[in-house]
Amino acid sequence: MKPDARSFRIALVADAYVNPPPDGLDAVAVAAETGWGVMQLPADDYPPEVAEPLLAEVAEQMEEFARHGYGFVLVGERAGLPEALAHVGVPLPDQISPRTSSQLADFLDGQPAPRAGWDTGQTAS
Numbered sequence: 001m002k003p004d005a006r007s008f009r010i011a012l013v014a015d016a017y018v019n020p021p022p023d024g025l026d027a028v029a030v031a032a033e034t035g036w037g038v039m040q041l042p043a044d045d046y047p048p049e050v051a052e053p054l055l056a057e058v059a060e061q062m063e064e065f066a067r068h069g070y071g072f073v074l075v076g077e078r079a080g081l082p083e084a085l086a087h088v089g090v091p092l093p094d095q096i097s098p099r100t101s102s103q104l105a106d107f108l109d110g111q112p113a114p115r116a117g118w119d120t121g122q123t124a125s
Contacts, residue, residue, distance in 0.1 A: 007035045008116035010065060011108065012058065012093070014076025015043040027075050030101050034108040041078040051080060059084035066090050069115030075104065 017027035
């Protein structure tokens with residue numbers, strides 16, 4: 001894998017934080033400000049026959065990223081995600097359901113440096 005400009009960190013983000021209501025918390029903006037990449041999780045209203053294959057793909061990507069030392073967290077919740085991650089042997093990451101941008105920023109900033117930045121000779125931020 002090539003080095004990632006977002007410090008080898010990925011936030012798995014529930015749809016409600018990617019497509020927030022007016023005056024809602026925009027997790028994509030907070031992630032960008034704190035140096036995190038984002039992977040959007042399927043919307044809660046997707047039927048199981050649509051959501052399950054999408055969650056399986058997310059889990060496979062997380063397994064690949066985890067093998068390469070990336071750090072990741074979960075913002076919000078998504079039914080079926082714990083099972084999809086367990087299927088590929090990836091533990092559920094640290095999780096938050098923030099109410100404010102500053103709460104999310106503090107959580108993201110407080111995560112340990114991912115292993116990937118050290119594996120490539122770069123420093124992790």
